[in-house]
Amino acid sequence: MGFIRRGATVLALIALAAGELLAQRRISGKVTEEGGGMPLGNVSIQLAGTTTGAYTNDAGQYSLLVPNGAVSLRIRRIGYQVRTVLVPAGSSTIDATLRKDVLQLEGVVVTGQQGTLERKNAATAVVSVGGEALSAVPSNSLDQALQGKVVGARINLNSGAPGGGGQIQIRGVTSILGNGQPLFVIDGVIMSNTSIASGANSITQAAGSAISSSQDNAVNRLADMNPAEIEDIQVLKGAAAASLYGSRATNGVVLITTKRGRSGRPRWNFTQRVGQSSLLRNVGQRVFPDTAAAVSAAGAFGGAAGQAEFRRIYAANGNRIPYNNFSAQLFGETPMGYNSALSVSGGTADGGTRYLASISRQFEGGIALNTNALRDNARINIDHSVTSRLTTKLDLGVTRNNANRGVSNNDNTNTSPLYNFAYTPSFFDQRTTDANGNFPVNPYAGGGGTNGSNPFQTFTYLKSTEDVNRIIASASVAFQAIQTASNRLRFEYLAGMDRFDQDNQIYSPNFLQYEPNDGLLGTAVQSNGVSRQLNQRLSLSYDFTPANLPFSLSTVAGVTEEQQRLNSYRAQARGLIPGVGNINQGTQATFQGRSKDLDQAWYVQQSVLAFDEKLYLAASIRGDRSSDNGDFKKYYTYPAVQGSYRFVSLIPKMDELKLRASWGETGNRPNYGARFITLGGSGLIGGQNGLGVNTQLGNPNIFAERKQEVEYGFDARGFGGRLGLEYTYFDAKIKDQFLQRPLPLSSGLVNEFFNGGSLRNKGHEAAITIEPIRRKGFNWISRTSFQRFTNVVDSLPIAPFVAPGTGFGSAFGRVRIAQGVSTTAIWGNRPFFIKNAAGLDSTQFRRDTIIGESTPDHEMYFSNTFTVGRFALGVQVDWRKGGDVSTLTNNLYDEGENSRDYDAPSPCRNGSGRTEICRISSGNNNIGFVDTSATATLGFYRYTKWNGGLDARPYVQDGSFVKLRELSLSYVVPSSLTQRLFGSRVTDVKVNFTGRNLAVWTKFWGADPEVNNFGSNNVGRFVDLAPFPPTRNISFGIDLGF
């Protein structure tokens, strides 16, 4: 469709329009830190209102060509307060000092597709996370690096498997069935954060016999990003802030800006880190108190043979019960990891051409045998000024991401390690091989089949690799058509692409213990996913700054086109020739799914800055049409208005108070394919393909969900920049939900897509930054942020329904969408006891009702940085209060009589059994009681109280936690020492020690309350079912600059 060709024409036209050069002069100077006089490198010196600029070198010096006449320079550096310096017509030397910005109130925020605004004027709560904060402590993915750094977002990793796999949710659930992920934009390129399932379901059969499922512990592809390449991340949370992204922005927009070259001689940076991973929290295994307990557990899933096996082991060990802490054994590796990165940045002295090139490799050892992740990143960013008015950028990022993540999560084959360990008694040694290297054949459980499984054998021989190759590239050209004292007109064209292919290969050899389960020995899976995204944008920005009027106007307008294509295909073979992992052999099954979405949009934003830059007002509108809407030709519009006012020195000690308010709309287009009414392919019989009714009815009138959000708050700064306060309240209504209207099953259909109903999200976000100590040589900065959300279904035109993929039925708890109820409430069975006429408890009944809430009461992030001389200590602690988790892991261990705390006293021990917690249902009109004897155990209590799922509450547990998320200690080596060690070429050396997830404090039974069996999910993020347990990382590193 000539997408790129049309783009090239645009480029050519803009180049033709390039105007003549203006007369220029050169100015130079030096930038130092206020107070200390330390020269500051990497300071941006920019001709105000243009892209012309330069950076200081390590000595703080810069040099810049500017037009003749008086100009103003904007001087800024991350971590310092920005300054604007007026340069009179005759001056050629301008020195400046910068003051540290501990409150992060400075800097620039993005207002739309490409407009920018001083943070101090921002009318919405935009979160910025600098590159230094992202890479201070190594992380396995960008999701992990962002944890605890974005107030207003919930970020969790779905498991501890190497290579990441997480999800980001901004300001709560906006959609039940539509897209629930923010839009990710990297340097203007719309980036895919798709999760493509690995095909692990072929082994686990978690979702039956399908090749893959949502329970495959998939990695979302944000994991391909290298945090060290990132200069800055801005998170547009509210609808007004994100409104210029139209129908893709209800979940917020995450704008990633990568580092760019700085003019001057080539400057090299080399970073080497070496680290180690280990198991953070072990679910453990029961220590049997006596042989009776061991015999009971052995019989539960091993029957008589299992009990005989126990007696044999018992005798063979001299009448002693051996103990194996399986998960500590399997996940007990402490592998090394490393991260090496080399980058070079430089450019011509006049800043006309700048480049940055970086390469890096990160290896993360997995705590289970044969698991790991290896990521290579390379990036080249080039800026080139063809003339002073025509500038171009060319960015290229390449990733290769390879992961071996084993199997985990739910299964029906007893292959997922924790699932297996839950049913295998601890006296049975699964790990020790015999003289021939054979693993013991596990006689216990054999989930989904009479054949057992041995995870130690599985992890030794199973191959499950994921290989991703990715290119994200963009080219842009900007033309400064007009540049006078009061008028500036700029055109920009950008074309971007993001392409990756994900290759998953699984080979499960014939001899693995679970392989006979399906009657076919050996399983091989080959999966490929190819994602191709293209986007282009043509925009203009016009700034009008009248010399003698107290305001300035900015206009931004543009058109965009975005295309996303995804094609995933899988082939599975079962019943393999021994030793051959090729899918040509055996019984084959295939799958293919394709999608393509095409969106076109236009947008305009008009803003005004008035009264000495105290008042800011902006209004914008965007029109969107999408191939996913039923009426794909129709433009749907999304307006927004926002404003802020700064009160300066209003009251003593309060330097500045800004009040802000905004209202806006964004959309969330329907899922691909929802507008079509189709027949369903139903497979093959007798060699003939079958077609039948598609029970999911499409809707040719489907359109995008719409979020309307009002947001207001204030930002205050006091005590000479040592106290900062931020507070935001938002109230969003998301209407025209993309839903499935149930049809009567007896119609032969299951449901139909439609738009209807609305959600309501409200929340508070607050942060306080203080600098309690600011002395020469000693500095302490403390930042505490707080967030609290509520999500509720405002209206629902259909009967309450169970949100898909959110749990395992009423016996364990899952989400039901019902009017007036939280979208993240956990619904499950619980009994109610009613008194009869005589006042006795006689009748009980079971109801599927709300038994938990997965959205936390609140979350708080505590970040403290201490700088003592050349040492810096950073600590980040995350606290989540509330947030219930459905822990099936605990249920499995109790069912297998293998939970670590099985023998702890039951709360009903010695009880009369008359209290609520000791009662169970046992048939209609019949109240039973759990074991209330003097020896009643906790594990038995939980399991009997659960009562086959009649009372789901014992396994819906409080997921509150406190995590020591990040710790970093760094030391800047004095130059006298670096010169002795490395010679004079090396300019700076920093050594650091870091830790991630060093400790967790929680009463939650499972390994980690942040995991989720179902991967990325809009509403169900609370299912703990045999996950790959979370990992602790420590590392030692050295950064060299030369």
Add this chain to the structure above:
Amino acid sequence: MTIPFAASLHSTFRIGDGMIRSSVAAALAVVLFTGCKADALNVPNFNAPSTTTTADVALVQSLASGILIANRGGLPGLISDVGIFGRESFNYTPTDGRNTSNYLAVAQLDNAGFASGGWTGRFVNMRNAANFLEIVGAAGFLSDAEKNASRGFAKTFRALEVLYVLSQRDTLGMPVAIDLVANLPQRFVTRDSAYKFVTALLDEAATNLSAGGASFPFSLGAGFAAFGTPANFLKLNRGIAARALVYRGTLGCGAPCFTQALTALSGSFVSAAAGADLRAGAYHVYSTAAGDALNGISNQVSPDQVAHPSIVTDAQSNGAVPDLRLTAKTLTIPSKTPPGFPVAGIATTVGFKIYPTNVTSVPLMRNEELILLRAEANIGLNNLAAALPDINFVRTTSGGLPGVGLWANQTDAVTSLLYEKRYSLLFEGHRWIDVRRWNRLNTLPLDVAGHFRIKVQPVPQAECLFRARLAADLQGPGCP
């Protein structure tokens, strides 16, 4: 699309030469950029054919195969559900105790739980059949005979699906109509009305098949080898009609239905002649080909489907060897217990070998059942002497047991019939339905305290929740 602002915005301000030049360029660029027609946004669906696909013979074949596939899809669930309810089988999946508790121990069956199956897929196939009839009716490329043959096929399967739902929901009744246009919910009709619907539809199908010419315009595959022509398929149609009539006979209709059943059977493929193949019949086939299904209740796919131990203890013997059907269909396995044993259920050392491999065919209806249906109809008519040869034929041929003498009364005959049906049709989805129809549910053993005997399977929660919001006459039995 048009972008009016690009060239004209802010034209009131002073404009320099450079701006004019670049504005013209930009305006041109915008025009080019947006030259893309909206048709590009008409992205097709890559993953499934549209309902407006032009019909041809290949489509008719695919839709016919689709009906067979959907019917086959319900078989494992039926056999497993009815097997557990009828104490023929257990599903002792070690990792999920609900495969036992949801069927046997939860007195008010969870309508959102495991035991609410046998509903959605059945109605989907009724809709498939209705949809097929629409397309066939409008197909200019089919002769009238081919259309009739096709109609007979689709109506027979639609009736069979109704019969399955009815046999699992029994007294709850069910909706039988399908609204292809507006998808509106249909009224529940009583059990008896639904049986009448089945019989009438099967009779209609029989009429169509009789006018169906020499062949179907599609292939039914290897499982229907004996019924591959309209004339032969009519024999299967009559067999299904006999099943429906016998069922209804035991549910209040009595003699008229039993008499009609005998008529239907005479048009079926029943044969109790010496050397008659008891296994002759219609089967669903499986294969390991890509896209095909595996036998979901086979030992290979579902090794946790084990047999109730009473199958061994209740088996009769000829004095020396036990019932041949026992030895042919079951085997001894290492003891298996359900999760939560011994509270949740009992251990068993009996397994099935009826469906040993993942491609073993599963019978839809076979001669052995028809012979027993004939016996049942005769017993229902209290025509015991006529029933005796059929019972004894099965008993001796299939079971290797000595024949029984004429029963003293109908009650004894029913006992005898139910024994033969139990062992002849073991794990084929019959016993629970049979004992319920003859009010013999109390003969099913209760293995542990807390187990109970289910009378009807609940209507799935989604259906009853949907109906709870409708007018009273559309509500059906409601949610428990």
